[in-house]
Amino acid sequence: MSSAPWLTAPRSPLRYAASPHLLLLPRNQKDGIPGAVDARRKKLLYGNHPPRLRCSVDSDNNANGPPESQHSLQEQEGAADAGNNLGGSLSVKEIVKKLRRYGISGVLSYGLLNTAYYLTTFLVVWIYVAPAPVKMGYLATVKRFFKILAMVWAGSQVxxxxxxxxxxxxxxxxxxxLAWFTAKFGFKSQGKAFMAVxxxxxxxxxxxxxxVTLLWA
Structure with a gap:
């Protein structure tokens, strides 16, 4: 025996008011499986185009760039630092600090330039700036050698x-x-190649x- 329609207890509106999206669904789907309800709710909210997450990968690409780009970046930094130095904005101590970033390569670079400077300047002063007669004696040649070497050292400070x-x-x-020299001649480390140079x-x-001293002595 079915109960009379006027004796049916009214349903509480709070059952469907808790989630306004459920009101958009048909009545036969409101009391279904929660997973299905969530899927239908997302489909009603976003349709066939779910939201996409976007992220920037430029910083990752720059951080994990190829070694060639990193080497070119170091070359650009070295050229920029040299340009600042020519402009007079850097002191010797600041340049030495920047050279330390390159480790033994920075020390070797400075040493190669010093070797080229001392040899070239010494020969120019000995032969052209202050020429001396040949066969002037060993003692006189040694004295002249130290005098010219002192002049070259004074010029190096300038x-x-x-x-x-x-x-x-x-x-x-x-x-x-230095890396090429180490691999080419089979050195075990760049430090040993550095010592060889x-x-x-x-x-x-x-x-x-x-x-020079023996020829003029």
Whole structure:
């Protein structure tokens, strides 16, 4: 026996007022499975185009860039630092701090420029600026050698800023050259290759100084 329609208890409006999206659904789907209700609710809210998340990957690409781009970036930084140095905005101490970023490559760059400066300036002063007669004796030749070497050292103090700036500009290229030299001649580390290059520079300077001194003695 069915109950009379006027005796049916009215349903509470709070049952469907808790979620306004449920009011949009047909009545036979409101009391279904919660997962199905959520799926239908999302479909009604977003349709066939769900929201997409966007993120920027530029910073990741820059951080994980190829080694070639990193080397080119170092070269650009070295050239920019050298330009600032030529403008007089950097001191020798500041340039030395920047050279330390390159490690032994920065030290080698500065050492190569010093070797080239001392050898070239010494020969120019000895032969052209203050020429001396040949066969002047060993004692006189040694005295002349130390006098000219003192003059060259005084000139190096004047040109120290320019040489430091040049070393900073060449540091990225010296870094690449040192890596190539290490791999080419089979050194176990760049430190050993660095010591070999430094030893060669010292040997070259000693040979040139001895040859000049003996020829004029």
């Amino acid at each position: 040109t120290k800023l320019a040489r430091a700036g040049g070393a900073l500009a060449l540091a990225p290229f010296v870094d690449r050259g 430094v030893g060669f520079c010292f040997a070259l300077a000693v040979i040139v100084f001895l040859m």
